Amino acid sequence: MQDHNRFVAPGFTASLSGATAGLSETPISEVAMTVFGDPDVVPLWFGESDLVTPDFVRNAAAAGLQGGDTFYTWQRGIPELRRALSAYTERLYRIKCPIERLTVTTGGMQAILLTCQLLLDPGDNIVIVSPIWPNITSATKLVGGVPKYVALDRTPSGGWKLDLQKVFDSVDERTRAIFVNSPGNPTGWTMTTEEQAALLDFARKRGVWIMADEVYARLIYSKRPDGRQVAPSFLELAGPDDPVIVLNSFSKPWAMTGWRLGWLTHPAALGDQFAKLVQINTSGVPAFLQKGAVAALEQGDGFVHEMVERCRAGGELVFQRLSALPKVKIARPDAAFYAFFSVEGVDDTLAFCKTMAKQYKVGLAPGEAFGPGGQGNVRLCFASSAERLSKGLDRIEAAIKAL
Numbered sequence: 001m002q003d004h005n006r007f008v009a010p011g012f013t014a015s016l017s018g019a020t021a022g023l024s025e026t027p028i029s030e031v032a033m034t035v036f037g038d039p040d041v042v043p044l045w046f047g048e049s050d051l052v053t054p055d056f057v058r059n060a061a062a063a064g065l066q067g068g069d070t071f072y073t074w075q076r077g078i079p080e081l082r083r084a085l086s087a088y089t090e091r092l093y094r095i096k097c098p099i100e101r102l103t104v105t106t107g108g109m110q111a112i113l114l115t116c117q118l119l120l121d122p123g124d125n126i127v128i129v130s131p132i133w134p135n136i137t138s139a140t141k142l143v144g145g146v147p148k149y150v151a152l153d154r155t156p157s158g159g160w161k162l163d164l165q166k167v168f169d170s171v172d173e174r175t176r177a178i179f180v181n182s183p184g185n186p187t188g189w190t191m192t193t194e195e196q197a198a199l200l201d202f203a204r205k206r207g208v209w210i211m212a213d214e215v216y217a218r219l220i221y222s223k224r225p226d227g228r229q230v231a232p233s234f235l236e237l238a239g240p241d242d243p244v245i246v247l248n249s250f251s252k253p254w255a256m257t258g259w260r261l262g263w264l265t266h267p268a269a270l271g272d273q274f275a276k277l278v279q280i281n282t283s284g285v286p287a288f289l290q291k292g293a294v295a296a297l298e299q300g301d302g303f304v305h306e307m308v309e310r311c312r313a314g315g316e317l318v319f320q321r322l323s324a325l326p327k328v329k330i331a332r333p334d335a336a337f338y339a340f341f342s343v344e345g346v347d348d349t350l351a352f353c354k355t356m357a358k359q360y361k362v363g364l365a366p367g368e369a370f371g372p373g374g375q376g377n378v379r380l381c382f383a384s385s386a387e388r389l390s391k392g393l394d395r396i397e398a399a400i401k402a403l
Contacts, residue, residue, distance in 0.1 A: 027365075035357045056300075064291035076274060077102065093235050103274040105263060128178075129152065129184075132149075152184075185336055200238060219308060240268065245265070327344040329342045339380045
């Protein structure tokens with residue numbers, strides 16, 4: 001007998017999963033599809049640089065491909081890559097990180113989905129600090145979970161801050177995890193070490209997990225007193241068995257968005273569980289791609305430095321141009337590579353971004369895509385050349401002046 005609570009797609013008699021059918025297209029994709037394939041659009045909507053992956057990474061992957069690394073592989077990543085990740089983590093954060101705590105994934109997005117599959121039963125919830133890239137929302141819903149949001153507060157200068165007490169108050173008996181993206185997409189907000197320590201102490205006492213998305217950890221524009229240029233990490237505070245799972249990706253610092261390579265750092269006891277989930281979902285990341293990832297970790301610090309400086313210059317260009325417009329409220333970003341700004345008189349940013357794409361030929365991401373706290377804002381990715389950014393800013397300026 002047909003379950004009438006399930007979704008039946010038009011033209012079909014068989015039903016679909018309610019969780020799948022209930023997922024909506026992201027507003028960013030909705031904007032992009034309005035001008036799909038138009039070469040005249042300046043694409044500043046997606047979170048990627050206009051740089052090609054560096055030669056030393058591509059050459060290493062090509063050598064692996066030519067060498068025959070085309071078979072089924074280790075579910076949690078080839079030993080060579082996991083050793084490189086261990087050394088990289090220890091060098092970056094000055095902690096011990098044995099390979100048993102590391103699992104390679106098919107991108108940061110899959111790292112999020114695998115962790116949701118691991119932690120959530122239907123009806124459980126995740127407390128999510130927003131505005132936030134929408135993948136965590138979709139992944140939570142896909143496994144039957146419930147997203148609960150705590151929005152960052154806007155400061156008078158246009159920046160962002162977190163009220164930790166709001167996070168604590170949002171945790172209930174069905175909360176399984178707290179999701180924090182720092183440095184944040186789309187805001188560039190970065191959690192302090194003191195805030196991380198307070199949240200970790202709370203998570204220990206309440207028995208909930210911290211899901212820490214640290215994809216933008218290297219893309220920060222200030223240095224520590226010891227000269228390291230990396231955002232504070234929960235890995236520097238958590239013990240090896242603490243309830244912390246850190247999600248990471250090769251996409252942003254090494255210009256590898258199309259490679260779909262990420263990794264998880266987690267308590268060693270979860271390794272077998274993640275191995276099962278990888279086997280079910282993908283069976284593992286292609287080995288020849290992992291060879292490229294090894295090269296990124298071992299040879300890529302110079303490229304990361306260049307990426308940071310490129311984004312610093314891009315962010316300053318965008319800030320100077322947009323802050324000069326009386327209708328724009330914008331803060332100079334401290335990390336990541338996005339400007340998240342509001343325009344006086346623009347409340348429906350989805351409609352605004354569609355107009356920008358169709359009439360002014362520049363691609364921006366609407367704030368509605370990023371959940372509570374994002375409404376009324378627009379995201380611009382500035383990880384591009386000055387030439388591309390200037391072209392896009394000329395069009396944005398013309399559009400805003402015409403409002």
